Amino acid sequence: MKSLKKKRRMQVLALAAFALIVATVTIGYSMRGGINFFRAPSQLATEPPRPGEVFRLGGLVEKGTLKRGQGKVIMFEVTDGGASVPVKFAGVLPDLFKEGQGMVGTGTMENGTFVATEILAKHDENYMPKEVVDALKKQGVYEPPKS
Template sequence: MKPKHKRLLMISGVLGCFGLAAFLVMSALEDNIVFFFSPSEIYTKVKDPQKLVRLGGLVEKGSLKREGTKVHFIVSDGSAKLPVIYEGILPDLFREGQGVVSLGYLKKDHFEAQDVLAKHDENYMPPEVVDALKKTGRWQDAE
């Protein structure tokens, strides 16, 4: 075998190993990735009720109800609404009419949140929420 062929074989072997390693890493990460969905797309995109997902949108005004440590509210993106049930203490910045991202599981008639994140100041909203609001026409740019 000529040295030229040996180098070509070695390079292709190394590239094959890198490709296999990348494939294995991506396969392992696929189960740990948590996707973001708006209320209008969550029922069409999430098929497995065991899958942990993020729901984002605006907390609808007048929808917040407390029963001890259990909290009920509705998340909306302008075209669809989804009731959310959360048990625990809400963040200090959580308010009606503000952006929220909830981590949890989709049930038949509601979203069961394990964690609720509120926007951290007056100008910030997660990019995914902004994109979802822009799609529905509810986004208003700051002037």
């Protein structure tokens, strides 16, 4: 009788260990390409995205590049000081969106242009996403907000 209980306990422990390993591998596999919050323009120049890959692009809206096209289509360039990426967005921009400010957009690359489906802008005068600040500091072009 004791050996049957011991055998069942070992089977349950083995099954639990197997389930834990499968869960860990599944989570790791699903997160393999989505751990970064966004990519900077310099990263896109060195590591282009796969065709059709949805990702986030972050940086500063380059001054002098904001152009409004037909209807709701807006074109501008995003820079991190090391490289620039043209962006096309069809929709309504956030109220605080403007040139020289930080932004993060979600979308795909099509023929060298980032086609955004969503644009996020800073929410107050001093806010910029931490990842954008870190990327700008890495390029040596970060200017802290003036108090």
